[in-house]
Amino acid sequence: MARISxxxxxxxxxxxxxxxxxVTYGDEEFQFVKAINPxxxxxxxxxxxxxxxxxxxxLSGTTPTSVRVVAPPKTAxxxxxxxxxxxxxxxxxxxxxSSKVVGRAQGFYASASQEEVGLLMTMNFAFTEGKYNGxxxxxxxxxxxxxxxxxxxxxxxxxxxxxxxxYAQATxxxxxxxxxxxxxxxxVFVMHY
Numbered sequence: 001m002a003r004i005s006x007x008x009x010x011x012x013x014x015x016x017x018x019x020x021x022x023v024t025y026g027d028e029e030f031q032f033v034k035a036i037n038p039x040x041x042x043x044x045x046x047x048x049x050x051x052x053x054x055x056x057x058x059l060s061g062t063t064p065t066s067v068r069v070v071a072p073p074k075t076a077x078x079x080x081x082x083x084x085x086x087x088x089x090x091x092x093x094x095x096x097x098s099s100k101v102v103g104r105a106q107g108f109y110a111s112a113s114q115e116e117v118g119l120l121m122t123m124n125f126a127f128t129e130g131k132y133n134g135x136x137x138x139x140x141x142x143x144x145x146x147x148x149x150x151x152x153x154x155x156x157x158x159x160x161x162x163x164x165x166x167y168a169q170a171t172x173x174x175x176x177x178x179x180x181x182x183x184x185x186x187x188v189f190v191m192h193y
Contacts, residue, residue, distance in 0.1 A: 043163070043193045044193050045193075046191055046192065046193055047191070047192065047193075048166075048189065048190070048191050049189075049190050049192065050187065050188070050189055051125075051137075051186070051187070051188040051190070052185070052186070052187050052188075053091045053092060053093060053102055053103070053125075053185075053186055053188075054091065054092045054093070054094060054095045054099070054173065054183055054184065054185055054186070055089050055091055055105050055170075055183070055184045055185075055186055056089050056090045056091075056092065056097055056181075056182075056183055057087065057089050057180075057181065057182045057183075057184070058089070058097075058181050059085075059179060059180040059181055060176075060179035060180070060181055065087060065088050065089045065090065066085045066086070066087045066089060066180075067085060067086050067087075068083060068084070068085050069084050069085065069086050069108075070082065070083060070084035070110075071083060072111065077114045077115075079111055079113055079114060079115070079116060079117050079118070080111040080117070081111050081112070081113065081114045082110075082111060083110065083111045084108055084109075084110040084111075085108060085109055085110075086107075086108050087105055087106065087107055087108060087109065087123065088104055088105075088106050089104065089105040089106075090103075090104060090105075091103040091104060091105055091125060091127075091186075095173050095174070095183050095185070100129070101128065101129070102127060102128065102129040102130070103125055103126050103127040103128050103129065104125075104126045104128065105123045105124070105125055105126075106123060106124050106126055107121070107122045107123030107124055108122055108123070109121045109122070109123070109143070112142070113144075116144055116146065117144070117145045117146055118142060118143065118144045118145070119142070119143040119144075119145060120141075120142065120143075121139060121140070121141055121142075121143045121152055122139075122140050123138075123139055124136040124137070124138050124139075124157075125137040125138075125139065125186075125188065131160070132159070132160055132161075134159050135157065135158060135159030135160040135161050136157050136158045136159065136161060137154055137157045137161050137164060137168075137188060137190055138154065138155050138156045138157050138158075139152050139153070139154055139155070139168050139188075140152070140153065140155050141153050141168075143170060145172070148171065149169050149170070149171050150169065150170045150171075151167055151168070151169050151170075152167065152168050152170065153165075153166075153167055153168075154166035154167055154168060154188065154189075154190055157190070157192070160192060160193075161190065161192045162192075162193070163192070163193060164190050164191060164192040165190070165191050166188065166189045166190040166191050167188075167189055168186055168187070168188040168189075169186070169187045169188075169189075170184050170185070170186055171184065171185045171187075172184050172185075173185050
């Protein structure tokens with residue numbers, strides 16, 4: 001049986017000491033990661049909330065809320081593959097733009113399919129009214145726009161929606177093929193603290 005020398009033990013001890021040592025600068029101590037108790041973040045019991053609002057994608061007029069920032073190549077398919085739009089779309093309680101605005105959808109969508117009109121949606125629902133004013137819900141997912149109902153994951157949020165998860169269902173309420181303007185009903189189901 002091989003014997004472990006004192007030099008080997010010392011080397012192993014120094015190695016593990018180096019990788020587990022906290023770095024100290026002056027009076028401050030830094031760690032890469034440490035476990036915390038969820039109650040320290042004042043996390044209450046998780047609850048499920050359902051939000052229903054209308055998303056207004058306005059490409060026409062003098063103040064559009066959706067602006068194309070990347071045009072598809074001239075050789076693109078009928079799907080507009082490669083096009084990218086930045087959005088700052090109003091979210092309203094009802095389907096009419098004159099309805100009460102409860103937030104903004106801010107982000108972008110891109111044509112990400114060569115076979116169908118399928119968008120990559122990346123947006124924050126930034127709420128401006130009521131209890132959730134200042135909080136956001138983040139959605140990132142695939143939106144095959146001609147499907148009756150599309151489902152995209154909620155991947156997080158901020159403010160009251162820290163650590164949130166869930167899904168958003170989108171249903172087209174109105175679409176004008178000439179202008180490209182659309183109104184989409186969103187039903188968002190979110191687990192949050």
